[in-house]
């Protein structure tokens with residue numbers, strides 16, 4: 001039944017990306033410290049992961065900490081890093097039991113040794129998970145990612161290790177942190193903000209966008225299903241015409 005339903009979908013959703021925003025405002029509304037909002041946000045992450053597995057989503061990207069978030073008060077940055085360490089240890093068994101493969105994207109050179117070590121362990125331990133790949137964007141910025149990729153490529157070109165004629169979109173993507181991960185089909189941002197804030201700039205070229213009004217800690221299965229239902233109504237054209245898309249012939253993208 002489930003499979004039949006899936007094959008009827010116009011736009012199968014393989015990869016969901018989320019900008020989890022509004023933790024601070026959630027806390028402020030309740031006269032709580034911002035960190036309480038982040039703590040509550042972890043519950044929303046756990047619920048969302050479970051629901052994504054239920055509906056058969058294969059890749060879930062979560063924007064957890066941006067390159068620009070390093071500029072926040074040190075106390076908040078430290079608390080977020082601590083929360084991440086707690087998350088990795090508290091979710092370890094869940095990830096292993098649930099077939100969740102963790103992959104962290106972003107500039108690790110700015111992360112502390114203990115955070116880097118915990119990430120490396122979690123990635124290694126969950127590497128064979130086949131149910132859901134959870135991509136955690138940490139110390140991540142889309143521009144920074146593209147720059148790091150371009151620098152790496154330039155280095156190889158200078159050393160004569162790569163022929164510039166070989167570089168096309170597909171090849172360039174392999175230099176990004178998201179190498180081998182399909183591009184997001186749907187990007188959700190919570191808290192009513194309508195901007196990309198430097199998330200997955202390259203990868204969201206043809207993603208569908210959905211903006212949820214709720215603050216991230218209040219995001220739940222019902223809210224996720226609203227976004228998924230909305231996505232099902234979309235028609236993705238990838239620059240082509242309706243006639244081309246409606247024909248059985250696969251257009252050369």
Ligand code: IPE
Pocket residue numbers: 020021022023024025026064065066069080191
């Ligand atoms: C998102 O919530 C989490 C992070 C950026 C780490 P915010 O902390 O940005 O919450 P608001 O936007 O201030 O409400």
Ligand code: IPE
Pocket residue numbers: 019020021022063064065066068069193195197
């Ligand atoms: C984006 O949220 C980053 C994360 C959700 C981790 P921000 O709260 O940092 O974005 P801006 O500052 O509102 O654009």
Ligand code: MG
Pocket residue numbers: 021022023
């Ligand atoms: Mg915010």
